[in-house]
């Protein structure tokens with residue numbers, strides 16, 4: 001238990017804020033969960049829980065469809 005407490009608990013950002021439905025129109029929020037190439041950041045890195053990761057993925061896909069987010073941004077070289 002002490003071991004567990006010592007580490008920073010990786011709480012999913014949406015659980016923390018008690019967000020149930022990911023606002024897919026909030027591109028600034030969604031962009032935080034995509035890397036510079038427009039890919040969705042994996043759960044292991046973002047710390048998002050399974051439930052919200054699934055919601056997030058759908059939100060990002062919806063946002064892409066609405067041209068809020070790019071499908072794949074230009075690769076910066």
Ligand SMILES: [Zn+2]
Nearest residue numbers: 012015049052
């Ligand atoms: Zn969550």
